[in-house]
Amino acid sequence: MAKLRVVHYINQFYAGIGGEEKADYKPESREGAVGPGLAFTAAFKDEAEIVATVVCGDSYYNENMEEARKEILDMVKAYSPDLFIAGPAFNAGRYGMACGDISSLVQEELGIKSMSGMYIENPGADIYKKKIYIVETKNSAADMRKAVKKMAALALKLGKEETILSPEKEGYMKRGLRKNIFEDKRGSERAVDMLIRKMKKEEFVTEFPMPVFDRVSPSPAIKNMAEAKIAIVTSGGIVPKGNPDHIESSSASLYGKYDISKFSDLTCEDHETAHGGYDPSYANQDADRVIPVDILREMESEGRIGKLHDYFYTTTGNGTAVASAKSFAAEIARELVADGVNAVILTST
Structure with missing residues (x-):
């Protein structure tokens, strides 16, 4: 052949x-x-x-x-x-x-x-x-x-x-297609067998697996924004110029934490994006387009929010594994809670 x-x-x-x-x-x-x-x-x-x-x-x-x-x-x-x-x-x-x-x-x-x-x-x-x-x-x-x-x-x-x-x-991914096949036992017998195994807490394989969805309960509403401490977290890849921690442009294995306490506006001279999944031109011209530091500073000065947190957290979201993203989120959340942050503005691209 x-x-x-x-x-x-x-x-x-x-x-x-x-x-x-x-x-x-x-x-x-x-x-x-x-x-x-x-x-x-x-x-x-x-x-x-x-x-x-x-x-x-x-x-x-x-x-x-x-x-x-x-x-x-x-x-x-x-x-x-x-x-x-x-x-x-x-x-x-x-x-x-x-x-x-x-x-x-x-x-x-x-x-x-x-x-x-x-x-x-x-x-x-x-x-x-x-x-x-x-x-x-x-x-x-x-x-x-x-x-x-x-x-x-x-x-x-x-x-x-x-x-x-x-x-x-x-070894291929399930395609959502169904095919009729012949089994040695009728459906009712197989169903009872599975039920008995489940009741005995033994392993069994369902013939109709149900999808599993993450469910995240929303936090209570902020009662007084004028006293709230707000932090910025982004998957848009904004980093200080030169990407000092070498955050990957995709499939990120780490996130960065950067001081913005001295900034009221981000410019092309001090910040850029490390993200490789979108056209970086506009983000590199003005990183505020991805993380709104300038607007939040205005709201802070007007008393509409209590304070903008001194640090923002960043990574790139394209191709980054869900497991990694969950790990990043857990670590960042622990730090923000410890720092007295009341709310987070999460931005993406």
């Missing part, structure tokens, strides 16, 4: 071109495997080969979507592949969005089976998992070896048109 022909999509980083400074890199195709494609080649053994790799900068794709789509579809079509693989994108948000979008288009418009791999919190996963198979990965490239192994196994089954089993068995 002839090898399956595969076209692989990666971003500028995994192609070895550069990081954020090269995120506007225009689409190009290269013969054979590049970067992570070499790992796929090893995993495929003699059953498939990457005939071409398509490279595109994350910013270019997301900011020039119509042009990028057309260019890349033409590149893929020229190689007549049996299969299209994008990523894995892990928790990189713009990369995940590009992988999901181009994979779904290749499948819909060219009729070529397509798939990707992402961390479950990647925004691309939630948007595209019903359109294509997305293998669930960890949140960073440290999981590359395992991610490629799972993706390659599913890719070969897709390419050979073999039956795709359940998400639990194949």
Whole structure:
């Protein structure tokens, strides 16, 4: 049997071109495997080969979507592949969005089976998992070896048109699709078995899992704003000029705490944004557009609020794991309560 022909999509980083400074890199195709494609080649053994790799900068794709789509579809079509693989994108948000979008288009418009791999919190996963198979990965490239192994196994089954089993068995994300299957026991028996296990506090697996939502009770209303101490917390990435703590532009692993006690207005000379998920031009011109220090100082001088807290807290929200965000929030909250802060203005982008 002839090898399956595969076209692989990666971003500028995994192609070895550069990081954020090269995120506007225009689409190009290269013969054979590049970067992570070499790992796929090893995993495929003699059953498939990457005939071409398509490279595109994350910013270019997301900011020039119509042009990028057309260019890349033409590149893929020229190689007549049996299969299209994008990523894995892990928790990189713009990369995940590009992988999901181009994979779904290749499948819909060219009729070529397509798939990707992402961390479950990647925004691309939630948007595209019903359109294509997305293998669930960890949140960073440290999981590359395992991610490629799972993706390659599913890719070969897709390419050979073999039956795709359940998400639990194949490792892809649940797509919200239901299939009729035959079981040894009727539904009523299985339900009673589960109930008995639950009553005995034994482990059981429900056949109809319910979604779990975070529920946060709102704090009581501030009775007298004229006596309130207000703090600013932002995921918009505002930092002192030069980003002294090197907060990441995405998938942040830390947050910053910075003194604004001497500032009544933030300018391009003293503050900027570290955020890599939006056009930074306006935020870099005037950081007050993201954290309203100037307006809060006016309200403070007019007696409309009691005091603006001497420090603001900041991180970048794009691609940052929910677990990390919760950890940041818990630490920040403890400090604010200890400092006598009554209320927080939370800003995003």
